[in-house]
Amino acid sequence: MSLIVQKFGGTSVANAERVFNVARIVTDTYKKGNDVVVVVSAQGDTTDDLIDKANEINPNASRREMDMLLASGEQISIALLAMAIQKLGFPVVSLLGWQAGFKTNSTYSAARIKRVETDRLKAELDKHNIVVVAGFQGVNQYGDMTTLGRGGSDTSAVAIAAAMKADKCQIYTDVDGVYTADPRKVPTATKLDAISYDEMLELATLGAQVLNNRSVEMAKKYSVELEVLSSLTNVPGTIVKEATRMEKMLISGVAKDTNVARISVIGVPDEPGTAFKLFSRLSAKDINVDIILQSVGRDGTKDITFTVAAGYLKDALAILNDTFDSAQVIYDEDVAKVSIVGAGMETHAGVASKMFEALYSAQINIQMIATSEIKVSVLIAREDADRAVRAIHNAFFPEN
Amino acid sequence: MSLIVQKFGGTSVANAERVFNVARIVTDTYKKGNDVVVVVSAQGDTTDDLIDKANEINPNASRREMDMLLASGEQISIALLAMAIQKLGFPVVSLLGWQAGFKTNSTYSAARIKRVETDRLKAELDKHNIVVVAGFQGVNQYGDMTTLGRGGSDTSAVAIAAAMKADKCQIYTDVDGVYTADPRKVPTATKLDAISYDEMLELATLGAQVLNNRSVEMAKKYSVELEVLSSLTNVPGTIVKEATRMEKMLISGVAKDTNVARISVIGVPDEPGTAFKLFSRLSAKDINVDIILQSVGRDGTKDITFTVAAGYLKDALAILNDTFDSAQVIYDEDVAKVSIVGAGMETHAGVASKMFEALYSAQINIQMIATSEIKVSVLIAREDADRAVRAIHNAFFPEN
Numbered sequence: 033m034s035l036i037v038q039k040f041g042g043t044s045v046a047n048a049e050r051v052f053n054v055a056r057i058v059t060d061t062y063k064k065g066n067d068v069v070v071v072v073s074a075q076g077d078t079t080d081d082l083i084d085k086a087n088e089i090n091p092n093a094s095r096r097e098m099d100m101l102l103a104s105g106e107q108i109s110i111a112l113l114a115m116a117i118q119k120l121g122f123p124v125v126s127l128l129g130w131q132a133g134f135k136t137n138s139t140y141s142a143a144r145i146k147r148v149e150t151d152r153l154k155a156e157l158d159k160h161n162i163v164v165v166a167g168f169q170g171v172n173q174y175g176d177m178t179t180l181g182r183g184g185s186d187t188s189a190v191a192i193a194a195a196m197k198a199d200k201c202q203i204y205t206d207v208d209g210v211y212t213a214d215p216r217k218v219p220t221a222t223k224l225d226a227i228s229y230d231e232m233l234e235l236a237t238l239g240a241q242v243l244n245n246r247s248v249e250m251a252k253k254y255s256v257e258l259e260v261l262s263s264l265t266n267v268p269g270t271i272v273k274e275a276t277r278m279e280k281m282l283i284s285g286v287a288k289d290t291n292v293a294r295i296s297v298i299g300v301p302d303e304p305g306t307a308f309k310l311f312s313r314l315s316a317k318d319i320n321v322d323i324i325l326q327s328v329g330r331d332g333t334k335d336i337t338f339t340v341a342a343g344y345l346k347d348a349l350a351i352l353n354d355t356f357d358s359a360q361v362i363y364d365e366d367v368a369k370v371s372i373v374g375a376g377m378e379t380h381a382g383v384a385s386k387m388f389e390a391l392y393s394a395q396i397n398i399q400m401i402a403t404s405e406i407k408v409s410v411l412i413a414r415e416d417a418d419r420a421v422r423a424i425h426n427a428f429f430p431e432n
Numbered sequence: 433m434s435l436i437v438q439k440f441g442g443t444s445v446a447n448a449e450r451v452f453n454v455a456r457i458v459t460d461t462y463k464k465g466n467d468v469v470v471v472v473s474a475q476g477d478t479t480d481d482l483i484d485k486a487n488e489i490n491p492n493a494s495r496r497e498m499d500m501l502l503a504s505g506e507q508i509s510i511a512l513l514a515m516a517i518q519k520l521g522f523p524v525v526s527l528l529g530w531q532a533g534f535k536t537n538s539t540y541s542a543a544r545i546k547r548v549e550t551d552r553l554k555a556e557l558d559k560h561n562i563v564v565v566a567g568f569q570g571v572n573q574y575g576d577m578t579t580l581g582r583g584g585s586d587t588s589a590v591a592i593a594a595a596m597k598a599d600k601c602q603i604y605t606d607v608d609g610v611y612t613a614d615p616r617k618v619p620t621a622t623k624l625d626a627i628s629y630d631e632m633l634e635l636a637t638l639g640a641q642v643l644n645n646r647s648v649e650m651a652k653k654y655s656v657e658l659e660v661l662s663s664l665t666n667v668p669g670t671i672v673k674e675a676t677r678m679e680k681m682l683i684s685g686v687a688k689d690t691n692v693a694r695i696s697v698i699g700v701p702d703e704p705g706t707a708f709k710l711f712s713r714l715s716a717k718d719i720n721v722d723i724i725l726q727s728v729g730r731d732g733t734k735d736i737t738f739t740v741a742a743g744y745l746k747d748a749l750a751i752l753n754d755t756f757d758s759a760q761v762i763y764d765e766d767v768a769k770v771s772i773v774g775a776g777m778e779t780h781a782g783v784a785s786k787m788f789e790a791l792y793s794a795q796i797n798i799q800m801i802a803t804s805e806i807k808v809s810v811l812i813a814r815e816d817a818d819r820a821v822r823a824i825h826n827a828f829f830p831e832n
Binding site for chain 2: 086094111126152
């Protein structure tokens with residue numbers, strides 16, 4: 033008998049029909065003799081509706097009260113899913129985050145899970161109950177409700193799988209797996225049977241938006257085998273696991289990220305400490321910098337160019353204008369980052385140059401380049417992004 | 433410094449404007465130097481909307497899951513009220529039933545409060561926080577969410593007032609106090625300054641619908657002084673307290689209850705055990721019987737007539753037809769119970785006959801009569817009910 037953790041997002045439980053669809057997937061898994069723990073998010077737009085209600089009353093409400101408010105969303109969805117499972121005739125119990133043992137720190141709205149105390153979960157499984165757990169939430173040392181922030185339900189599912197030593201953690205989403213590129217943009221994109229944690233991490237960071245990064249990091253740390261699959265099609269998804277266990281593909285995917293802006297500081301003094309001064313002030317304001325490029329100095333000055341998430345552009349510009357009186361700050365919002373990711377890169381030369389060749393053939397100009405052991409990213413004009421993804425994908429995955 | 437518990441119902445927090453109205457009442461009380469604990473219900477139609485969602489999925493869902501679902505309603509309203517209080521610039525913390533220490537038994541959907549563990553409440557008041565508590569909910573010995581059933585938030589407020597030895601428990605509602613009759617039906621009805629627990633209990637049972645009975649019973653048991661008042665008008669309400677402390681009025685009010693049906697069983701055997709047989713079967717199905725009238729036997733048979741709440745009529749008829757083969761069961765749904773309540777009755781003769789005289793003068797036929805130490809009830813045709821209330825009210829409270 034296996035223990036399987038299944039996670040379903042808000043769109044999967046948006047209405048009664050979809051709740052029953054989820055209930056059937058869960059009970060089919062249970063019928064095969066498995067223990068099943070199900071993690072669900074709030075229904076459809078519930079969280080957004082609650083945020084609207086809060087903003088109408090007090091846009092500066094404390095995060096503690098915001099978490100109290102938002103945690104009600106999952107409470108509704110776990111109860112409804114449990115009712116649907118009862119209707120199908122199976123034993124079930126729903127548990128809130130605190131009931132399922134989720135102990136977090138006190139960073140309201142972005143809490144970190146400290147541990148999952150599994151007594152209640154184990155007791156319910158011993159009673160042969162299907163256990164439906166509210167994702168995204170926990171309780172801190174004061175006994176107050178906390179929420180885990182973006183992608184929190186994925187993290188909840190992986191945390192349970194890790195704490196309970198589950199055999200598998202299935203993340204149900206609206207795509208049926210991880211593709212070599214976005215299938216809506218690249219018709220020849222193919223689904224991967226398997227991908228390593230590191231590749232998945234790079235893809236998630238790069239905007240593939242299939243799995244939340246925190247959950248992949250946690251899965252890697254505790255060796256939880258993930259499967260990304262669709263709640264609408266009954267086909268195997270993509271397995272995310274240790275790289276050593278699978279054949280290394282040259283590259284596993286091409287990803288695009290348009291949530292990016294480029295900033296250049298022109299003519300800063302070419303002296304020690306300039307970069308430190310610049311980036312420490314940005315990091316003090318929690319602005320994460322991605323690609324950094326520094327020109328060779330000229331006339332006692334140099335230029336520093338870097339990228340930030342688009343949402344931080346305004347804040348970053350304000351800091352830069354305060355920090356450098358004499359320098360000129362220019363920026364470009366119409367950019368995109370296109371990346372290839374693959375564990376095979378480490379052992380195969382020429383992967384980067386193959387990517388650059390594809391972009392040259394498509395007459396796409398490269399503004400910046402950044403590389404890691406398993407990733408090559410380029411910054412290009414945003415209007416060229418989809419064309420770039422297709423050109424690179426065709427180079428690495430030629431059509432049959 | 434006093435400790436004041438204030439309770440606001442669902443209509444009082446139905447939208448952002450009303451939430452702020454409540455926030456102002458609460459903070460005005462706090463500004464006067466009082467400790468304040470506020471108990472709120474779910475917003476407006478939230479509970480009904482959640483019940484609709486549940487029924488769409490599974491009308492026979494377990495009560496445990498129903499309680500899990502419904503408890504989310506108060507979670508939303510306490511967070512929003514706390515946010516409004518923050519906006520007005522006051523320190524506040526919201527607490528769910530389990531956080532506020534509400535320990536209940538495990539009768540889901542109709543749980544009884546076993547005790548309120550006040551550590552957290554006291555700690556928050558020591559920090560000079562206004563404490564906003566979710567009414568209607570608690571947690572049982574298994575750590576599962578329970579709800580208290582009808583009027584549960586009133587009971588929550590009184591339970592906190594009792595456990596914390598509060599100086600006063602104010603129940604805010606949509607009327608500004610307890611009246612000698614329904615002011616919408618009887619223009620000459622006047623507001624009472626004070627009423628005893630027992631009178632309030634009779635009035636609540638009789639359909640005055642101002643305060644839930646369980647809360648009045650609990651207030652009486654723990655000598656919690658209640659005040660019924662309006663959240664919309666800034667005037668003193670009606671105090672509910674021990675009778676000994678106030679001047680006894682002859683009668684304190686006239687109440688009407690149309691949620692009633694009359695059933696007659698004609699021709700049951702005139703032998704010992706008949707009534708027991710009949711009423712024990714009804715009580716086994718949790719059907720409460722109100723007024724009972726038994727005719728003198730004739731031809732070896734007798735007739736038993738009684739009233740039940742209208743909602744139980746169908747179930748009661750089914751049981752009766754199963755129980756008595758030979759007897760004839762007839763019923764009347766078009767009836768109403770009109771009652772007068774007053775602690776002064778015990779010491780004043782002629783109260784009942786004054787009521788009967790008023791009904792005779794109005795040419796209203798009395799079908800059944802029931803009396804207690806502080807109450808006289810009559811069953812009449814439903815179409816006569818409002819006219820009866822006015823006639824009786826005029827007899828006891830003549831217009832000036």
